[in-house]
Amino acid sequence: DRSKNETMALVPLFKDETRITVAQTCPPKVVFTGRSNDPGLRTSVKSIEPTASYDNIWQNINGLLRDKTIIEPIKECVIFSDLMHVPDSSFSSGIGNLDDWKFYFIQPGPVYDNLAVKDVSSINRIKTLNQLVKLDTRIQNAGTLQKPNVPLELLFNNQRVGQVVSEFDPGKEKGFLFQAYPAEVGIVEGRIILPKDDYELDNSWYVSMPIMDQIRCGIIGATAEDITILEMILRAIDP
Incomplete structure (x- = not known):
């Protein structure tokens, strides 16, 4: 919820004609694409639900940055995440215009009650x-x-x-x-x-x-003494 509120607080900073794409990375899904003054933007952001599965954040961001429909001269990527791991060398793979992008990383503050x-x-x-x-x-x-x-x-x-x-x-x-x-x-x-x-x-x-109901074992030994020793060993094993 904190990331959603911070996202909506950033929207007024952009001009009305600015094209905005909002995406979640876990599971990967584009939830909104349109102008910053579109009333559907707020509804789309509020609809994002938290998940607890693996977040392949850098690969998913890579796919978003390679979108050929993004032709605006000014390109900015704002990432809301706890950033549990840094990107590896494959992050920039296939992104020919990586230098055209500006990145902003926003980490959530400490949770009060957790x-x-x-x-x-x-x-x-x-x-x-x-x-x-x-x-x-x-x-x-x-x-x-x-x-x-x-x-x-x-x-x-x-x-x-x-x-x-x-x-x-x-x-x-x-x-x-x-x-x-x-x-x-x-x-x-x-x-x-x-x-x-x-x-x-x-x-x-x-x-x-x-x-299991119980463990059944059959003991085979050459003599009764051997069987007794094996039985003692089996009973001593901590399962």
Whole structure:
């Protein structure tokens, strides 16, 4: 929303006859092409929805700059992005008039209220019905607001099976170990969720886990002593 508002704040700086193209890069889509005084410009900008998929920003911008219909003598490209990675050497590929363009990069300021699920990984290599599933979870306070008494929940198939309440300092990370028994055999859909804040796309993390009823092993040995030793080894393995 902040980028949308900043975009509309720039529009009055252009003359009415200025041709403007507004595009999103994730997913790639041109949402508006027309004059700066077109009333449809504001509606088009407001219609852009946030997404959480991979943003191939530089390749998509490359395609926009190679548009042969852009013939105006003054060419300016304004980019609103957190710019998580710089362009590589392929960015200028196929753009014959790159020197004709002026680029302006506008990064969003820090988000005031934003907790993020940074990573969730399973400690168990094999998961069975009668065994605790252990999920190592990393949470970051990516905002500037102190966050006391925040509930962090674990769901299996949309049923809450675990919760922890903690405090998060701005700019800091915390780790948690969730442990819960799966409710059924098969594919269990796990989800770690945080309460709503200013940026909701990083408030949850999904993980799918195959759950077996039990593990069956057949032991073959030359003697009863060999079988006993092998059985002890198998029982000692942490799945």
